[in-house]
Amino acid sequence: MSQNGDKLQIIAFCCHYCAYAAADLAGGMRLKYPPSIKVIELPCSGKINPVQVLKAFEQGADGVMVAG
Amino acid sequence: MIVAEQKPLNEIKTMIADAERVLLVGCGTCVTVCFAGGTKEVDLLATSLRMSTKLDGNGKVVDEFTVQRQCEWEYNEPLKEKLDDYDLVVSLGCGVGVQTLNEQFPQKQFVPGLNTAFMGLPTEQGVWEERCAACGNCILDKTGGICPIARCAKQLLNGPCGGSQNGVCEIESDVPCAWQLIWERANDLGQIDRLMELQPAKDWRTSRDGGPRKIVREDLRLVAHEEE
Known part of the structure; x- marks a missing residue:
């Protein structure tokens, strides 16, 4: 696991209708967040299931965020 | 349906301790x-086992496969070509599935990933x-239509025992007395009489x-027809 906060690999599963749009807006407003945060758009955060969270960790993520 | 639940992760880890390559087989x-x-639970367990064994310092190969029905030979055929790649197979089928696989592929060992509980139905989600x-x-x-064998703790055949209080069985406050249910149902149907x-003692030889137990249907057997 990474020790440096900026290098932490975070997977963010974001709902198309709110969190993903908010991330888009953040981009439009030139707000910065670390590039190690990987945003994955979902049609709805209700689509997420525990397997996807576990597989993110298995493949090296330091944290998983589900936003919706 | 047959109702089962997954064994604790540590119990499954103990069963696969000596294997390097493990296949999980679900049942559809x-x-x-x-x-x-099912496929989803097999996926979850495989991920959990891969991560857990890796954290323990002895990471294992854990792959997944689900067949439509483990309790029939035909559905298990696709497994045949995969088995050589694994040291051990964990079946996430019911007890029938585990035994079917062990009988069908005796060269490989299949261990249970589930505890098979009973035949029942979902009365609400979960x-x-x-x-x-x-x-x-x-x-x-x-x-x-209410079974006193499955639903009465004492399997009584001629009415409730003294442990039936206000329609509830004495064994647990959320277990209805089967005979209370039977009585109410008979009342609704107008069949109290x-x-x-009086029901005589049950013949348990069929149980x-x-x-x-075994059922043989000669009209369905292929061997029987060939012998005629």
Whole structure:
């Protein structure tokens, strides 16, 4: 696991209708967040299931965020 | 359906301790609909085992495969070509599935990933209750479709015991007294008089008391027709 906060690999599963749009807006407003945060758009955060969270960790993520 | 639940992760880890390459085999029938051993649960368990064994310092190869029905030879055929790649197979089928696989592929060992619990139904999302004990001699016609063998703690045949209080069984406050249910059902059907008929002691030879059971249908057997 990474020790440096900026290098932490975070997977963010974001709902198309709110969190993903908010991330888009953040981009439009030139707000910065670390590039190690990987945003994955979902049609709805209700689509997420525990397997996807576990597989993110298995493949090296330091944290998983589900936003919706 | 047959209702089962997954064994604790540590118990499964103990079973696979000596294996390096493990295959998890799910079943697409009963245990899929009770969320115990379908594709999704196999996927979850495989990921958990891979991560857990890696954290323990002895990471294992854990692969996944699900067949439609583990309790029939034909559905298990696709497994045949995969088995050589693994040291051990964990079946996430019911006890019938595990035994079918062990009989069908004796060169490989299959261990159970589930505890098979009972035959029942989901009474609400996430809740399953026992309904049939497979006694082999159905009496639901006499009890308004409510089984005292599966649902009465004492398997009584002629009414409730003294442990029935306000419609609840003494064993647990959320277990209804089967005979209370039977009485109410008979009342609704206008068939109380039928309950007055005394039921003799049940012949348990059709149940487990007669040993392992078997049904032979000569009209369906291929061997029987060939011999004619």
